[in-house]
Amino acid sequence: MQQAVGASTFLAGRLAAQYVRMSTDHQQYSTDNQKRAIADFAAAQDLTIVATYEDAGKSGVTLKGRPALLQLLQDAQAITRAFSVVLVYDVSRWGRFQDVDESAHYEYLCRQAGVQVVYCAESFSYDGGAAATLMKTLKRTMAGEYSRELSEKVFIGQCRLAERGFWQGAAPGYGLQRVLVDSSGTVKGTLHHWEHKSIQTDRVIVTPGKEHEVALVRRIYDWYIHQGVGCRRIADRLNAFGICNSHGRPWKSQYISDILSSDKYVGTNIYARTSNKLSANRHRNPPSKWTRSEGAFPPLIDRATFEAAKTIRAHKTQNLSDDELLEKLGEFVNSAEDVSADAIDREAGLPARKTYSRRFGGLQNAYARVGYQPSYRGASPEVSRASRAAIQHGTREATDALIAAGHRVDISMDGTTIRVDDELVIRFAVRMILPYDGRSPRWRLRWPTYRSPDIFVILRLDAAFGARLDFYVFPRGILVPGCELSLSTGSRYFERFKMFRYSDHSILLELTERTSLETADGSLSSHPNHRYSSHADSSPQPSDS
Incomplete structure (x- = not known):
């Protein structure tokens, strides 16, 4: 241990904090042994220890997970600190940082605040001279290299045990x-x-x-x-x-x-x-x-069963190009009696509909790439084209209005979903008013379960004339995901959902408008990053159409 020769005047009478750390190195580095050695050093130097910071069972290669050292650095820079010296057993207890500059930086923070870091068991002096600085740098490098060598030895040992069939991980998995x-x-x-x-x-x-x-x-x-x-x-x-x-x-x-x-x-x-x-x-x-x-x-x-599954997986979507995906879809639509999203999911060896939606921005876009025109439960091709045109027009109309209001708007590949200011997701859909199963004209409603939005906007079209009738704007939580409703004029659901019916998209501007938040003292905050407000007190009245 360093002796007090020629240095007692420098440290004598000062108040000190001690920092101790033990990971799993050796018993010589137990926190009790460190405290005992630091106490002997403090007594020899006429120092009084007034605070202890202890990280037990903590690795020294990083500052993360070492709350005591973090607290020490914070207290050392406080104006009201109770100590002017930090006593550490040796350089390795301060840390085995892989970057010696990181270790020196934390010590510098203390020294800049007027707190001296002293390593009690090191042979170099603590006067801040060139020789001491050089020795500390060498010791820090050796401490970091020790961790690197130990880590490599442990890793090699684990690999050898794994080769012998011993399990090195946590839970092995189901079964x-x-x-x-x-x-x-x-x-x-x-x-x-x-x-x-x-x-x-x-x-x-x-x-x-x-x-x-x-x-x-x-x-x-x-x-x-x-x-x-x-x-x-x-x-x-x-x-x-x-x-x-x-x-x-x-x-x-x-x-x-x-x-x-x-x-x-x-x-x-x-x-x-x-x-x-x-x-x-x-x-x-x-x-x-x-x-x-x-x-x-x-x-x-x-092994044969495992290889069979492996072969099937090798032909799955992640290994198929766009052309290969389209080739499989083209063969399917030309040979299948029923072409639908559900039929695609049921077909063995054919990628799922979500894959086509993800790759091509929607299943309809994939159909168009293979030259297939789907039919829609009684809707003519003209009405189907009118539906696609309506959703494009409605999305573009709302997007232009939001951008004009100062919002940032990102549009999905298929043009049906927009993200406003990286926070609010709005999805658009068109619903035709059509006769289903010989009954009166009605329209179907279902909350999307794939990439569920924050707001779901439905543009209702009259199938007879292709004209837009109104907007329905549903926030998340109003509709049960996956539950389809068939609505007609006069039904109980029709009356229930009237409050979500609007004549145009202006409600979206109000829903995306930012508002000041009331602080604890009753004043209004001017912070720019507030969440959206629905302005329930000033929201526009639903249309009577």
């Missing part, structure tokens, strides 16, 4: 379970979610999980390979049955996709697909960097 074994391979029990091993020499292996989960994994492969059911439909089917995933939550298509593509279901242990060494951002590693162990644990499905 699988983690089992704890000791150094001799004797099973000690099952590890449940959020449970970890407590003895360093213990290891974790993966085995098939509950019987009903294993059976369901095999059924998912059967649905996908032999029945042509896609990931989205499989997830919907499981949710309809009330079956939850391994976390007790509803299924999503991505979960099904993971089951169909993960090598662990054929007994292969793969490690290091991604890495985030030294608390850096996680990044994907190339396959050449992966660690693979074939037959590491009992498979849930055979």
Whole structure:
């Protein structure tokens, strides 16, 4: 430890704070040992310790997750601080930052505020001279390099364990379970979610999980390979049955996709697909960097079944070009008896309608690219063209008005959706008043479930004359998603929805107008970034048409 020779006058009588940190390095760096050494140093230098800042179990490679050091830096720069010296055991306890300038920067913040940082166990002096500065830089570099070398050693060790078939991750996934074994391979029990091993020499292996989960994994492969059911439909089917995933939550298509593509279901242990060494951002590693162990644990499905699913996935949408997508759609519309969005989703081997909507800005645009003209439940081609023209005109009309009012407006590829000031999403649709099933003229209403907007605007058209009648403007929450209503004049729904009926799009200008917010003292805030207000007190009255 540094002695007090020639330096007691410099520090004597001053008030000090101590900072201690321990990660998992060595027992020599326990917080008790650090405090004891710092106390001896303070006594020798006639310092009085008035505050303690402690980060226990915290890595030193970054400032993130070290609340004590953050608080110390904040208190050191406060005018009312109670100390003028910070005592740290050594440079590595201040941090093993990968950038030596970062470590020096935090010390500089203290020194700039009039607080001296002193490393008690270091051999260099703390007078701020050139020799001390050079030694601190060297020590900081060595501390950072120690973390890099240790991280690489740990990573290599984990890869070696993965090669031997031991599991290095967290939850293995649906249908699988983690089992704890000791150094001799004797099973000690099952590890449940959020449970970890407590003895360093213990290891974790993966085995098939509950019987009903294993059976369901095999059924998912059967649905996908032999029945042509896609990931989205499989997830919907499981949710309809009330079956939850391994976390007790509803299924999503991505979960099904993971089951169909993960090598662990054929007994292969793969490690290091991604890495985030030294608390850096996680990044994907190339396959050449992966660690693979074939037959590491009992498979849930055979290799032939897995390869069959892999072949089907290889021909899915993400690997198809726009021309290939259109070729498949062209073959379908030329051979199918029923051409509709639902029929497209049901057709095995054909990408989903959402894929065509995403790639081409709408299913109608994809139809046009393959030269197909769909028919609409009694509507003639002339009326269909009038419908498309009406929605284009209505969207453009509203967009121009919003831009003139000073808003920024972005329009979707298909021209049916606009985003106002990057905050409010408005979707437009046209509904024809048509006779359905031999009954009186009526129009259908359903809240869109795909890319649900904040406001849904319906332009009603008279199919007989192609003329626009009125606007219906529905905010989110008024209509039940996916529930279709058939409305006619005089129906109970017609009367209920009259309050959302307007003669033109001027209501959109009012809905998107910004308003000042009332502050706690009753005054109005002039902050420019307020949310939208509906101006319920001054909203225009619905039309009587």
